[in-house]
Amino acid sequence: MLDIAIIWDWLAFAVRWLHVITAIAWIGSSFYFVALDLGLKKVPHLPVGAHGEEWQVHGGGFYHIQKYLVAPENMPEHLVWFKWESYATWLSGAGLLMIVYWVSGELYLIDPSKADLALWQGILISAGSLSIGWLVYDYLCKSKLGDSPTLLMVLLFALLVAMGYGYNEIFTGRATMLHLGAFTATIMSANVFFIIIPNQKIVVADLKAGRTPDAKYGKIAKLRSTHNNYLTLPVVFLMLSNHYPLAFASEYNWLIAALVFLMGVSIRHYFNSNHAGTSNPTWTWLVTAILFVAIIQLSMAPLQQDSFDASDARPLTKTEQVFASAEGFDDVMAIVPGRCAMCHAREPFYEGIHWAPKNLLLETEADVARAAKQIYLQAGVTDAMPPANVSFMEEDERRQIIAWYRNATKDQPFWLSAR
Numbered sequence: 001m002l003d004i005a006i007i008w009d010w011l012a013f014a015v016r017w018l019h020v021i022t023a024i025a026w027i028g029s030s031f032y033f034v035a036l037d038l039g040l041k042k043v044p045h046l047p048v049g050a051h052g053e054e055w056q057v058h059g060g061g062f063y064h065i066q067k068y069l070v071a072p073e074n075m076p077e078h079l080v081w082f083k084w085e086s087y088a089t090w091l092s093g094a095g096l097l098m099i100v101y102w103v104s105g106e107l108y109l110i111d112p113s114k115a116d117l118a119l120w121q122g123i124l125i126s127a128g129s130l131s132i133g134w135l136v137y138d139y140l141c142k143s144k145l146g147d148s149p150t151l152l153m154v155l156l157f158a159l160l161v162a163m164g165y166g167y168n169e170i171f172t173g174r175a176t177m178l179h180l181g182a183f184t185a186t187i188m189s190a191n192v193f194f195i196i197i198p199n200q201k202i203v204v205a206d207l208k209a210g211r212t213p214d215a216k217y218g219k220i221a222k223l224r225s226t227h228n229n230y231l232t233l234p235v236v237f238l239m240l241s242n243h244y245p246l247a248f249a250s251e252y253n254w255l256i257a258a259l260v261f262l263m264g265v266s267i268r269h270y271f272n273s274n275h276a277g278t279s280n281p282t283w284t285w286l287v288t289a290i291l292f293v294a295i296i297q298l299s300m301a302p303l304q305q306d307s308f309d310a311s312d313a314r315p316l317t318k319t320e321q322v323f324a325s326a327e328g329f330d331d332v333m334a335i336v337p338g339r340c341a342m343c344h345a346r347e348p349f350y351e352g353i354h355w356a357p358k359n360l361l362l363e364t365e366a367d368v369a370r371a372a373k374q375i376y377l378q379a380g381v382t383d384a385m386p387p388a389n390v391s392f393m394e395e396d397e398r399r400q401i402i403a404w405y406r407n408a409t410k411d412q413p414f415w416l417s418a419r
Contacts (some may be wrong), residue, residue, distance in 0.1 A: 003406070004417035005373055006381060012099045016332065019092035023239075026085035027232055033082070034229050038275035040067055049071055069218075071207045079204070083197050090189035097182055098401050101126065101175055104419045106319050107370055108174055113306045113314075115170040125170065126179060130186045135165060137187050140196070141223065149223060160184065160261055163256035173248040173359065174241075175306050180257050183237030193223035229272070233264040245359040246299040253304075254293050263291045304357060308346055311364040319419065320369035322412060327403030329369075335400060336368050336375060339391040350390075374419055376405035 003091045040042025053066045097354040105119045199217040206213040241247040270284040342350040344362040378385040380401035408418040
């Protein structure tokens with residue numbers, strides 16, 4: 001039977017697939033042009049206005065690339081603008097944020113043990129923080145700090161650390177890392193949409209009209225492009241972190257994120273210097289390794305999770321009550337903790353499992369009701385869980401899980417089935 005939960009999960013998969021593809025295109029083109037720009041050679045007999053050139057070979061062909069700081073003598077009519085990769089990455093990422101963290105907010109976004117928020121309040125904070133973050137960053141860049149790039153980068157780092165700490169005070173660990181990544185990615189994509197591309201279009205329009213472009217437009221675009229270059233690797237880490245509880249569920253996840261931003265700087269500094277041919281700063285390897293070891297140490301702090309007693313005692317949310325009061329819930333409570341809590345427990349006892357996978361706990365009624373959709377899809381509709389059916393879940397038990405979930409959602413609004 002094809003139902004809303006299955007359709008919604010496939011929709012999330014499709015949008016995630018699109019997001020990964022567009023992100024590869026954006027990051028790939030960004031890294032390529034940074035390396036190309038830094039590696040240009042100033043050779044004799046360059047055309048008038050050319051800053052440098054590079055010969056490259058790829059796919060059985062040779063490419064001769066020349067860069068003009070202003071424009072060639074004859075301005076081409078057709079220009080390829082590298083912008084849609086950025087826009088598509090942000091739009092697909094925003095869509096995925098809504099599908100996963102807004103619709104399924106009671107599981108992935110809101111943490112009742114941290115803040116007593118309604119789902120709509122969490123969504124407003126989620127959306128508002130991304131917008132406000134860009135406005136604050138843009139103001140800093142347009143202030144006199146724009147003339148002090150190093151100081152501006154330090155303030156940007158401080159802003160990111162403060163946002164990470166703030167997110168962690170109200171959201172789940174997964175949502176904290178994801179939103180910090182989205183916060184950063186919004187700054188990067190907005191740089192392209194509001195600053196870099198418009199400034200380039202002003203320069204092109206001036207050149208076509210025979211006017212001398214103002215050099216400030218190139219300087220401003222260069223500053224924002226540099227920020228994007230150093231922020232790319234941390235964003236990728238933050239987007240991947242939701243698969244690793246040691247990163248997102250650690251008590252110090254916001255500090256882990258801060259160190260990851262510093263790792264992004266050290267790694268990109270090495271490659272940027274190498275591509276430019278100015279130096280070979282191998283010391284950055286040691287710095288990166290030290291930062292990574294510090295991250296591992298921070299991850300050993302107790303994971304963020306409520307205790308068994310606290311989870312067992314806390315009042316159920318309205319959504320959790322729907323699943324806990326549905327016909328068949330008592331049967332599911334006799335199945336899931338016994339078949340799944342060997343791994344999905346606050347203290348797992350299955351050999352080799354030290355932390356609950358993805359920090360998903362399945363011991364109390366609140367735990368099970370909160371994870372209803374995941375249980376339905378992973379252990380009901382499919383046999384993905386338990387992995388290799390190590391706890392010998394019976395087919396009849398899977399049918400009971402399916403019946404319980406459908407009993408709970410059959411007369412409920414769309415959003416509850418999709419969550």
